[in-house]
Amino acid sequence: MxxxxxxxxxxxxxxxxxxxxxxxxxxxxxxxxxxxxxxxxxxxxxxxxxxxxxxxxxxxxxxxxxxxxxxxxxxxxxxxxxxxxxxxxxxxxxxxxxxxxxxxxxxxxxxxxxxxxxxxxxxxxxxxxxxxxxxxxxxxxxxxxxxxxxxxxxxxxxxLPAFPECSLVIVKPNVSVSTKEVYEAFDSLTEVVHPNIKKLTDSLGKEDLRYIVKLLGNVLEDVTIKRHGIIDEIKKLLVESGAVFSMMTGSGPTVFGIFENEEKAVMAGKRLSEIGGFELVEVTRCQGLE
Structure with missing residues (x-):
């Protein structure tokens, strides 16, 4: 070979x-x-x-x-x-x-x-x-x-058991984020609302999409949004476009929207592409390695 x-x-x-x-x-x-x-x-x-x-x-x-x-x-x-x-x-x-x-x-x-x-x-x-x-x-x-x-x-x-079937729209704004700076800012917080990850993992494979999305959370999101308000704007655009949930991934700045079917995701992706000004707008799905 x-x-x-x-x-x-x-x-x-x-x-x-x-x-x-x-x-x-x-x-x-x-x-x-x-x-x-x-x-x-x-x-x-x-x-x-x-x-x-x-x-x-x-x-x-x-x-x-x-x-x-x-x-x-x-x-x-x-x-x-x-x-x-x-x-x-x-x-x-x-x-x-x-x-x-x-x-x-x-x-x-x-x-x-x-x-x-x-x-x-x-x-x-x-x-x-x-x-x-x-x-x-x-x-x-x-x-x-x-x-x-x-x-x-x-x-x-x-x-873990598979995430419920859904489509995704992933959007990256034209901003850069320092992971190191985000974590440093997080370390200085005195109050943090932690997601219930155990409840999430226990619910996978047992509950439907609309129940599961209520359990998702990212403690770094508020930190990054304070520096880059565009992240919150993208989240709102995705929900307005039919997403049942939207959140930042990692330390940012990329945002994903979760949609119940591909048709809604494609329409949302088209809308955000028409608005423009983003480095990436991609309609995709959850995937395991081939």
Missing amino acids: DRVYEKAYGKINLSLDVLGRRKDGYHDVSMVMQTVYIYDVITLSKLEGKDEIVLTTDVEGLPTGEGNIVYKAIKLIKEEYGIDTGVSAHIEKHLPIAAGMGGGSADAAAALRGMNRLFELGLKSERLEELGVRLGADVPFLIKGGIALAEGIGEKLTA
Whole structure:
């Protein structure tokens, strides 16, 4: 095998709670994460006779050296398993950057899976997840995708029953958000309304969509909205356009709307596209990895 392709699915946070800051600077979290059918494509090829990593991308300005998480993922596998064959990698971006959708982490997860296949290492998903946490807190989840409860710093995963069937509209405004600054602002809050994630996880597979959406929540949302009011405007637009629920994912600024059927989602997506001024408006659905 000389070349492999991997789809790097993005994610949304169906619920996100921050439990506290750890001594190592990370935060303990409790999150319900779901992959969606928007993905980057990672292509990995062997470079015979050259022990190097050559990384390219179709996005101008994206780092292609050791500062890129895909480069780090490839290097990690090479070092862990004594691989002296060179690797060429290309990132075809479709996920927005710095959007709260785990784009970089998804690419790293896809690179780990791809290296496993390219060099026929036979590594199980659990081993890839152990390696992935060295690269980032969301990487272990994005190794398998689907829907899961993520605890600890995001590395302790519990598979969950499927989210009720629905369509999604995902909207990213033309603003950038610093995850570090959002968490720092959250740490200074004296009052926080925490979502009931246990009730949510207990209800999946048992309750319908309109019941489930009432249990969703993101403790970082208010922090980011105070800095970027456009997030709240998008939420209102999505609900006005027929969403049964709308919320920010991750630390933002991307917002998703949940719709009962594809027809309503398509109409909402068309409306927001006509309004314009957004970096991304995408009609999609929840997705497990193929």
